Amino acid sequence: RRLLPLIAVFGMVLAGCGREDLSVLRPQGPAAESSLGLMKLAISIMIVVLLIVFSIAAYVMIRFRRKPGQNGIPEQTHGSFKLEVLWTVIPLILVIVLAVPTVRTVFALGDNHSGDKNAIKVKVTGHQYWWEFEYPDYGIKTAQDLIIPAGKDIAFELTTNDVLHSFWVPSLSGKIDTNPTGATNRFSFSAPKEGVFRGKCAELCGPSHGFMEFKVKAVSNDEFNQWIEAQKAPAVLPEDPALAKTFKEQCLKCHAVGDQGLSVGPNLTGIGSRESVAGILLNDDTRQDGAPVEENLKTWLHDTQGVKPGNLMPDPKQDMGLSDDEIDRIAEYLAGYKLN
Ligand code: CUA
Numbered sequence: 001r002r003l004l005p006l007i008a009v010f011g012m013v014l015a016g017c018g019r020e021d022l023s024v025l026r027p028q029g030p031a032a033e034s035s036l037g038l039m040k041l042a043i044s045i046m047i048v049v050l051l052i053v054f055s056i057a058a059y060v061m062i063r064f065r066r067k068p069g070q071n072g073i074p075e076q077t078h079g080s081f082k083l084e085v086l087w088t089v090i091p092l093i094l095v096i097v098l099a100v101p102t103v104r105t106v107f108a109l110g111d112n113h114s115g116d117k118n119a120i121k122v123k124v125t126g127h128q129y130w131w132e133f134e135y136p137d138y139g140i141k142t143a144q145d146l147i148i149p150a151g152k153d154i155a156f157e158l159t160t161n162d163v164l165h166s167f168w169v170p171s172l173s174g175k176i177d178t179n180p181t182g183a184t185n186r187f188s189f190s191a192p193k194e195g196v197f198r199g200k201c202a203e204l205c206g207p208s209h210g211f212m213e214f215k216v217k218a219v220s221n222d223e224f225n226q227w228i229e230a231q232k233a234p235a236v237l238p239e240d241p242a243l244a245k246t247f248k249e250q251c252l253k254c255h256a257v258g259d260q261g262l263s264v265g266p267n268l269t270g271i272g273s274r275e276s277v278a279g280i281l282l283n284d285d286t287r288q289d290g291a292p293v294e295e296n297l298k299t300w301l302h303d304t305q306g307v308k309p310g311n312l313m314p315d316p317k318q319d320m321g322l323s324d325d326e327i328d329r330i331a332e333y334l335a336g337y338k339l340n
Pocket of ligand 1: 126129165202203205
């Protein structure tokens, strides 16, 4: 009966592994598969060591237990050269068996593992609490949805704009930190098939760390090229001149759309086509936890601190002086800003 709460906790932990799109146990690409291989190796070794140590402990407890009529302290042994050597050499061998494939895999996943000259370069920048993706070869920037062609190697360069974050797409690869020291981390992965893969920040970075989500959207080569072209197209501004003026004066002080605005906050080009608003409000009312993009944008713009506490965006009403109606109409305009 005492074990019951323990089993319940263990069950809940295992249930968390059930989410297919956020599980390292269901790798969807070569990088994640090699990480899982390492985990399996380490766990196998641990199980063997555990079984041997527990068996010896059980044997010793039974074999040398105090027997009836036995009094006083039994014969004591101090030091054994043979045993000292044995329990130094065995762990050393285990460490080598673990270290060689681990180091090899880490180096293989670094930079550009296939040596593919055509790997697509993506610069990832962590921000409290959103992700910026820059494609230097195409001269474009986007946020929250990382669009990649399926089957192609993506060579990442990772930095942060503020604190330590960690870029993690569990089904595609291991975690990699974005360092505030100025050091750039490099690694690569590919998504073998088209689909949407969930990503998370895996390093505690502030009150909204848990909401620092992003999506990796793997598309066909053609779709990828179309997306690049659409990103490069001139900005689409609100049709109403008064609203366009407000949008330019207020929103474009930090954000960019197309060829206009600044890259302080997330790039908003084609935001209506994204998988989510702010990374966590899912844009799809066909999903149980989703809602139409327009509704999500209104939720966000009317209460950014409620959605993502501690985020750095000024409040549209309090700080920028926008009316509720203006906020609604900007949400509608952004929802309609689609790339196709
Ligand atoms: Cu960024 Cu946690």
